[in-house]
Amino acid sequence: MIIVTSLVYLLAAVLFIIGLKFLSSPRGARRGNWIAAVGMVLAVAWTVVLLGRSFTPVGIAISIVGVMIGAVVGTLSARAVKMTAIPQMIAVFNGVGGGAAAVVAMSELLKLVGQQPNFQIDFPSAFAIIIGGVSFAGSAIAFLKLQELMTGSPVTYPGQQLVNGVLGLLILALAVVLLTVGSSALVVTALMVLALVLGVAFVLPIGGADMPVVISLLNAFTGLAVAASGFVLGNFALIVAGTLVGASGTLLTKLMSDAMGRSLTNILFSAFGQVQVGAGVASGAENRTARSGSSDDLGTMLAYSRSVIIVPGYGLAVAQGQHAVRELADTLEKRGVEVAYAIHPVAGRMPGHMNVLLAEANVPYEQLKEMDEINDEFKRVDVALVVGANDVVNPAARSSPGSPIYGMPILNADQAHNVVFLKRSMRPGFAGIDNDLLYDPKTVMLFGDAKESLTKLVVAIKAA
Amino acid sequence: MSDPLIALFTSFVLAIFIGFEVISRVPTLLHTPLMSGSNAIHGIILIGALLIAAHAQTPVEIVLGFLAVVLATINVVGGFVVTDRMLEMFKARQPAGEKGKEK
Numbered sequence: 001m002i003i004v005t006s007l008v009y010l011l012a013a014v015l016f017i018i019g020l021k022f023l024s025s026p027r028g029a030r031r032g033n034w035i036a037a038v039g040m041v042l043a044v045a046w047t048v049v050l051l052g053r054s055f056t057p058v059g060i061a062i063s064i065v066g067v068m069i070g071a072v073v074g075t076l077s078a079r080a081v082k083m084t085a086i087p088q089m090i091a092v093f094n095g096v097g098g099g100a101a102a103v104v105a106m107s108e109l110l111k112l113v114g115q116q117p118n119f120q121i122d123f124p125s126a127f128a129i130i131i132g133g134v135s136f137a138g139s140a141i142a143f144l145k146l147q148e149l150m151t152g153s154p155v156t157y158p159g160q161q162l163v164n165g166v167l168g169l170l171i172l173a174l175a176v177v178l179l180t181v182g183s184s185a186l187v188v189t190a191l192m193v194l195a196l197v198l199g200v201a202f203v204l205p206i207g208g209a210d211m212p213v214v215i216s217l218l219n220a221f222t223g224l225a226v227a228a229s230g231f232v233l234g235n236f237a238l239i240v241a242g243t244l245v246g247a248s249g250t251l252l253t254k255l256m257s258d259a260m261g262r263s264l265t266n267i268l269f270s271a272f273g274q275v276q277v278g279a280g281v282a283s284g285a286e287n288r289t290a291r292s293g294s295s296d297d298l299g300t301m302l303a304y305s306r307s308v309i310i311v312p313g314y315g316l317a318v319a320q321g322q323h324a325v326r327e328l329a330d331t332l333e334k335r336g337v338e339v340a341y342a343i344h345p346v347a348g349r350m351p352g353h354m355n356v357l358l359a360e361a362n363v364p365y366e367q368l369k370e371m372d373e374i375n376d377e378f379k380r381v382d383v384a385l386v387v388g389a390n391d392v393v394n395p396a397a398r399s400s401p402g403s404p405i406y407g408m409p410i411l412n413a414d415q416a417h418n419v420v421f422l423k424r425s426m427r428p429g430f431a432g433i434d435n436d437l438l439y440d441p442k443t444v445m446l447f448g449d450a451k452e453s454l455t456k457l458v459v460a461i462k463a464a
Numbered sequence: 465m466s467d468p469l470i471a472l473f474t475s476f477v478l479a480i481f482i483g484f485e486v487i488s489r490v491p492t493l494l495h496t497p498l499m500s501g502s503n504a505i506h507g508i509i510l511i512g513a514l515l516i517a518a519h520a521q522t523p524v525e526i527v528l529g530f531l532a533v534v535l536a537t538i539n540v541v542g543g544f545v546v547t548d549r550m551l552e553m554f555k556a557r558q559p560a561g562e563k564g565k566e567k
Binding site: 013017019020021024025033040044048051054055059060062067069070075079083087090093097103106107108110212223238240242243244246248249252256343356370 | 475479481483484486487490495496497498499503504505506511515516518519524526528529531532533535537539540544545546547549
């Protein structure tokens with residue numbers, strides 16, 4: 001039995017590794033996900049076989065009912081979620097995993113109440129509870145921020161550092177008590193509660209725009225919490241799968257923050273929004289005026305240009321305008337206008353998010369250009385059509401060192417002969433910074449909901 | 465450290481390296497699906513949840529076991545389904561892309 005178990009878990013681990021490998025290449029990604037799912041089914045099914053008759057009656061009942069509830073909730077929410085809300089959905093799925101790891105460790109520790117401390121169990125348990133709890137509560141805050149159920153801007157208050165410091169020390173003290181005195185219901189519960197509070201405190205001061213990176217980091221955290229639970233239970237599958245996610249998730253987090261041109265520490269600890277107050281980037285904004293145009297004029301301009309680059313942003317997704325933008329592109333192409341989409345690495349709310357959204361609207365693959373590929377094209381292009389994007393074309397990232405987005409790679413939309421912004425208002429983007437490009441003489445604004453504006457433009461182009 | 469623990473620890477260390485190696489080059493296009501897919505993989509905690517649920521006896525153990533199973537299952541099932549949904553779109557795009565070329 002033990003040998004078979006080891007082999008089944010090993011097979012599952014191999015499938016996870018192959019799955020991850022495939023997931024990181026465009027051609028095999030979907031297959032990769034399936035391969036990993038097969039590994040998961042194998043490992044779980046064999047565990048059930050292994051437990052076999054040792055299930056208590058209650059154990060069987062809660063396992064079956066629990067799996068059924070979880071499967072229904074998981075499937076329904078994953079099926080129903082709009083593609084624009086994918087980031088917060090991932091946050092939820094990640095958070096519950098972290099919560100599960102913490103609960104497993106908690107349950108194991110509670111069995112040891114009254115016994116001598118046992119380092120081999122106590123240490124990984126404490127780790128799983130702390131990291132899993134942080135992941136659960138942190139993901140919940142990330143969800144609330146992205147779902148706009150709470151403010152997306154960083155939440156700061158006086159003495160925040162002190163509070164967080166005290167919180168960290170308390171957790172450390174509890175862990176030490178656990179390791180030296182042994183497990184008790186009070187210590188275990190207190191550890192869990194404080195870990196949850198720490199998770200909230202950790203994510204609150206981080207701005208909504210940085211949530212994807214935070215979710216990725218918490219994803220890695222959950223992986224590590226799962227691995228720690230694996231040490232608690234002496235389970236190979238948990239350790240290997242959890243560690244794989246922990247390690248690859250850490251790397252992915254780094255790749256993501258690189259794409260935003262920022263360091264991870266800067267994202268986590270700078271209280272993003274605060275910087276802009278001191279930097280005074282928005283100074284004088286009130287005196288400047290932006291030029292706004294009619295959809296007819298802009299439609300004519302687009303219709304008689306030779307080439308157009310569309311820069312889609314989150315505003316497009318919010319307005320559900322993916323299909324309208326595709327119609328616009330098709331109409332322009334019929335008139336012989338060259339059309340391409342410039343996709344900023346962090347367009348949308350998560351790296352790769354915009355590709356998912358445009359794919360949903362069947363935008364041809366070869367029209368989607370990544371930033372490095374298209375940035376030199378902007379200076380040759382007649383019109384850069386910015387649809388619901390803002391920060392990713394803000395020249396401040398290149399020119400003003402005081403700006404919080406300084407150093408972030410941006411799309412060179414400002415180099416195009418003409419720039420058209422479809423925006424709801426002059427309001428700054430997600431990062432909360434004013435954009436000089438809006439006031440540039442070659443820029444024309446078309447205010448309104450992205451989808452409506454696009455539809456009007458299509459009509460105007462057809463009439464031109 | 466006992467022998468089994470050493471073996472587990474060895475697997476742990478090796479898994480760290482594999483985790484780093486396996487996704488060394490990922491196009492940004494796939495960052496979101498990859499995160500979502502690896503998110504589903506840590507749903508393996510379902511095994512741990514089942515291990516504690518199976519032998520649950522006291523009311524506290526029963527509640528914790530049940531909670532762990534529900535949470536872990538949402539993680540696994542939701543994670544794989546949502547990843548597949550995302551990737552399905554990339555696949556659906558291929559024929560559309562070829563049509564674009566023919567034009």
